[in-house]
């Protein structure tokens with residue numbers, strides 16, 4: 294007779310409980326969207342630092358209401374509740390900060406990682422790696438009005454053990470595809486949360502200058518020729534020259550130098566990559 298063995302734990306609860314100071318991690322078996330769940334908790338008065346991880350996210354959302362698709366237990370899908378003390382005009386740095394934190398964590402795990410403005414994290418190099426390189430993570434930051442003032446829900450999706458067949462788009466990849474095996478999920482989550490905590494504290498204490506410089510050093514968009522699709526069908530074409538103090542991408546083209554905010558772009562594509 295064979296006894297039912299307990300399923301292999303998705304994350305190590307003891308290590309999470311001792312994780313980065315000021316963060317409280319809760320793991321749920323399934324949720325439509327961890328961003329929606331944390332937004333609900335924020336409206337009910339939850340304090341800053343709540344982190345909800347879903348083993349299975351069934352209706353994940355991306356920017357502009359696109360869907361974020363991850364098979365059961367194959368990804369890390371989680372959201373962090375923040376209540377920033379800095380002026381809302383500074384908040385556009387939050388998705389950039391989070392992308393940079395994911396990048397730091399993936400480098401700690403041995404990956405070559407870069408941020409694609411505004412909200413993607415890319416790994417690998419299709420010409421050298423065992424995988425093919427591509428988008429491994431996406432960030433969705435949403436502002437929520439609560440009785441205790443505005444809050445930010447910072448959502449992160451990372452493809453961990455997702456197979457090629459399970460990925461929804463050709464340009465996507467997973468940590469397992471690039472490395473040949475999936476790294477430890479608890480390590481990755483703790484490294485992301487630790488890096489996010491550090492970047493967030495530094496930003497609140499001293500503004501975006503340090504983050505700005507670090508982000509530029511990791512950004513694969515700046516320095517490239519890009520085509521930025523705008524809402525309503527227009528497009529902006531030119532050289533991405535930098536990130537302005539408000540976290541917007543600056544593009545130099547036939548119209549001169551123009552800044553675009555993340556909320557105003559449908560897509561950013563490299564031209565002649």
Ligand SMILES: Nc1ncnc2c1ncn2[C@@H]1O[C@H](COP(=O)(O)OP(=O)(O)OP(=O)(O)O)[C@@H](O)[C@H]1O
Nearest residue numbers: 355356359360361362413428461462465559560561
């Ligand atoms: N698990 C996943 N991994 C990678 N990509 C995914 C995943 N699930 C959905 N997507 C894709 O990610 C896209 C949402 O991300 P995003 O808003 O960054 O769009 P994008 O096409 O990457 O635009 P941009 O060119 O601006 O980066 C959706 O179009 C969706 O097809």
Ligand SMILES: O=C(O)CCCC[C@@H]1SC[C@@H]2NC(=O)N[C@@H]21
Nearest residue numbers: 326328353354355356431448450
């Ligand atoms: O690439 C994007 O547009 C962003 C994708 C963000 C996905 C994460 S997964 C956890 C959190 N919950 C959601 O519904 N979305 C974010």
